[in-house]
Amino acid sequence: MTTRSLGRLRRTDFPYYAAHPDAVYLDSGATSQRPETVISAETDFVGADYAAVHRGSSVATGEATWAFETARERVAAFIGAGERELVWTAGATDAINMIALGISDASLGLGSADLALSAGDEIVVTEAEHHANLIPWQRLAARTGAVLRHVAVDADGLWSLDGMRREVSPRTRLISFPHVSNVTGQIAPVADIVGLAAEVGALTVLDACQSVPHMPVDFSTLGVDFAAFSAHKMLGPTGIGALYGRAELLDVLPPARTGGSMITTVTMEHAEFLPAPNRFEAGTQPVSQAIGFGAAVDYLASLGMSDVRSHEEGIAEALVETVTRTPGVRLIGPAPGDERAAIASVIVDGVHAHDVGQFLDDRGVTIRTGHHCAQPLHRALGVPATVRASASVYTDLDDVARFGEALGEVRDYFGVTA
Template identity: 55%
Template sequence: MTVAEGVRPEVDARSLSDADVLAIRADFPILADEGLVYLDTGATSQKPRAVLDAERQYLEHENAAVHRGAHRLAAEATERFEDARATVAGFIGADEDEVCWTGNATGALNTIAYAIGNASAGRGGREADRFRLGPGDEIVTTELEHHANLIPWQELAARTGATLRFVPIDDSGALRMAEAARIIGPATRIVAFSHVSNVLGGVLPVDELVALARDAGALTVLDACQSVPHLPFDVRALGVDFAAFSGHKMLGPTGIGALYGRRELLNALPPFLHGGSMITTVTMERAEYLPAPQRFEAGTQPVAQAVGLAAAVRYLEGIGMARVAAHEAQLGARLAKGIAAIDGVRLLGPAPGEPRIGLASFVVEGVHAHDVGQFLDDRGIAVRVGHHCTQPLHRRLGITASTRASAGVYTTRQEIDLLLDGVRDAVGFFGVRA
């Protein structure tokens, strides 16, 4: 029995004990390496046996093309595929037909942007008129976005003649909400923003941004990559129109992501990719398309990956997302407090004591992030270095790169302390002066 199978999802919000975390770690084969301190979960998470076994079981016993075969194996594969969709939809509070499979969150965000671009080019008929953009319309994002939630909107603006605007941040990395209220207005058609910054670790004020967008009659697009794996998440409660997240960041496989969209919006959007499995009728002159989610799932689908992602969701539900969030918030607080206390090191994002997930980025003054990362790697501590696909954010903060430590449900308090010891030693090794 895995830990997730042995814990009821309705457990209370108390944090995980050290014994709980050690039991969880036993479910992750890669963490059996005693020399590894894995603090790069924000980039990609490790996978429990339940996920590895689910993929293997499917491939060994049920592998077939879904939605297109009359034989028993195809029917079983289709059932597993759609059961996975139902599992993931339930995890985020959506209906099954509101979750479309994509290759990753980047693919999901591009799907929305390109579908709106197709509508703006006159595709989709009268139903798609609500999405059409042109000169005078505005797309609003923020200064702290991952490139995947910035470049698609740059491209959409370039194709349609719309104007791209952004909500700036202050010196601490917090959104300047007074500016947001000024920028989001009658011309705004789309507001795209992250739920949690992948660099700063702080949670954005989703309710305020959604309210501003709704008052302006604009659509909201949420990059939920760093929230779905770490926080209780409900699209209905958040009130967003679209959301994107990746499987590999939430204990699931690579090559699978999901696009959530409100049913009436998905069914009004023209598709982005075209081909088999997303049509009703095709002639030599034209085609008619299935409703969502199939209209956004052209071609062969990532079936084994979807099955694995469903297993990851069940694993997280077995622990309880409230407990996951509480545990990781404690780790984030420990990270922030420890890093801020080291002379010569600059903590990015929320100050110690302010809410954050289990993620913290920092700069060792006068030392390139890659050198810090190599120093830590020599001690078996895996962290992320670079601009983390957020060059505008780093530029605004006056830096070119940072070092990021990101925890998961399997991370121990002792691993955080090893990271802090390593940073202190790096400061001494490189001769940093405060």
């Protein structure tokens, strides 16, 4: 199916476009639109089958629990995991924090010594991280005395495998990196980094927020130890994400959240926890959101993730071509012709990114402006903010053309002639 036809055909599945028929929505990297099947799955459950899960023995509880756990099975299968390897979280940010806090507790002697960090051990990240995959490791290093190292980016905001090799040492215990940069669209060489980690016995954590919605991803094949992704970036609800972890690691990772529904035995002095995934799911769960998450992966699976990737490769090519032929606009990230996700961040000479965003919005083109929760990357680029266009399954070439037309008018509108 062509780039134009997949995006245009699928618009009928999304109520947003019925309400905004002329919209150009190019902010899917922040939050994607939802198809009717996802919306109705969640609302139908709330209306007809809503009940507590894993609590009590009633028929209502049993039916709700079945729906909740079936959704887990479908999301797990979508990313190549067993159902015990997928934990519901409040989002990808929560998932990464759960890993960091669990390792912190293990370092205090509350979990497996194999996960513990000591003073002088090293954590390696990249300068391109979203803050959610940087600040938790800063805090973990501060708690344990570990050293946080980073792979620098170049003038285009890109980091390299060679740069990663230079930062990894025999003291490296954990490498955390983005599968796809939310700013540049750079796609990481995951298998190479997993191999590098194996050489020094380090764990790997993959920020997969910008990859799972847009390309075939199988975590077991990739070989990463942990990964995190969010439903709201992949046609699903807000307020829920997922933590993937190899079963043997999840079973020894201390839970970051404690309370009801995740224990086997509690005394006044001691608590014992259930196996994964339940040991990480304290309290009342996001049940209806999980149902919507399951429906979202069903929708994506029905499209075929190889076809989704092919469609978005065409969008990425069109975005790059559009930006590079626009005078006074600089493209960040991979060079034209190089592999990238369907993300294009740009700098418009002489015009602040926020002014560009307002100009585009006035012309019906929704994009993202700011530092995209990646201040170190923008600091390395020497700018406070960029303008980002990001695509999904409903994006087509007409969207790219309207984006390019509006982008080409920005500098004239603001009187920038140099």
